[in-house]
Amino acid sequence: MTPVEQLRESMRKDRQWSFMYSMLDLDLDVSQGVILYLEDVSVSFDGFKAINNLNFYVNAGELRCVIGPNGAGKTTMMDIITGKTRPDTGSAYFGRTIDLLRLSEPEIAALGVGRKFQKPTVFESHSVFENLELAMAGDKRVFPTLFARLGGEQRDRIHEVLGIIGLQEQTHREAGALSHGQKQWLEIGMLLMQDPHLLLVDEPVAGMTHQEMDRTAELLLSLEGKHSVVVVEHDMDFVRSIAKRVTVLHQGAVLAEGSMDEVQNDPRVVEVYLGE
Numbered sequence: 001m002t003p004v005e006q007l008r009e010s011m012r013k014d015r016q017w018s019f020m021y022s023m024l025d026l027d028l029d030v031s032q033g034v035i036l037y038l039e040d041v042s043v044s045f046d047g048f049k050a051i052n053n054l055n056f057y058v059n060a061g062e063l064r065c066v067i068g069p070n071g072a073g074k075t076t077m078m079d080i081i082t083g084k085t086r087p088d089t090g091s092a093y094f095g096r097t098i099d100l101l102r103l104s105e106p107e108i109a110a111l112g113v114g115r116k117f118q119k120p121t122v123f124e125s126h127s128v129f130e131n132l133e134l135a136m137a138g139d140k141r142v143f144p145t146l147f148a149r150l151g152g153e154q155r156d157r158i159h160e161v162l163g164i165i166g167l168q169e170q171t172h173r174e175a176g177a178l179s180h181g182q183k184q185w186l187e188i189g190m191l192l193m194q195d196p197h198l199l200l201v202d203e204p205v206a207g208m209t210h211q212e213m214d215r216t217a218e219l220l221l222s223l224e225g226k227h228s229v230v231v232v233e234h235d236m237d238f239v240r241s242i243a244k245r246v247t248v249l250h251q252g253a254v255l256a257e258g259s260m261d262e263v264q265n266d267p268r269v270v271e272v273y274l275g276e
């Protein structure tokens, strides 16, 4: 290999670079290293401020955990990012230039913002492989080809995702026969088929065994660098196992942000959790 080829190859392998490259076709401007900007966001429901002057930033390629007591506004914040809930005031940008508040929910999803809700919603009577195939159909560019045979590239992508989610041995099993944990991984795999830039994951380990939690931690950690991931989770042991940077929400705003140790030792955070 020539030195230039070597450089190109090492860039291709480097996760951060490949992540940056995938943004170029979208005009997604992450030149400041930030993929999501929520600024001064507020939303009220019947006079109650569920989100209160919230400022929240996610870096490109990072895995962020969001914790907070019940009613802190975590779900509402995710709803604002995906366009399900419109804030009363404030701004929400995807990269520096894409104004999320001007876009509909499907438009935001099409930009590469994927959301995984707490309960898995896989197609139970279809095989694992078919579930991933169907998820790819959500990508309009691929849809017409599904009426024909799958191309090699698409097949490769399905097998790549099967590897990421660790379900190679379940490829031809009906999704309905999978364990709860396996269904959750399959659903994450279905989101990955669309190659999202930002993945929002709501309580991924609720109802899982310890072993399944460990596997989920590995899975989410493996996405870091290739995707930006925001995980909302109540299970503190799990959060500790994956967290680099943790945001604590309380009363609709950021109460603390930092490493797990920093936030857990923050007296304001201790008070909020003890007072629950």
Ligand SMILES: Nc1ncnc2c1ncn2[C@@H]1O[C@H](COP(=O)(O)OP(=O)(O)OP(=O)(O)O)[C@@H](O)[C@H]1O
Binding pocket: 045, 046, 050, 068, 069, 070, 071, 072, 073, 074, 075, 076, 077
């Ligand atoms: N559509 C709505 N109408 C009225 N109130 C709402 C609505 N959605 C959320 N709320 C209220 O806003 C507050 C924040 O709710 P949210 O679900 O965002 O909190 P959360 O941090 O996700 O809580 P949990 O951990 O219990 O899921 C709560 O007091 C909730 O009752």
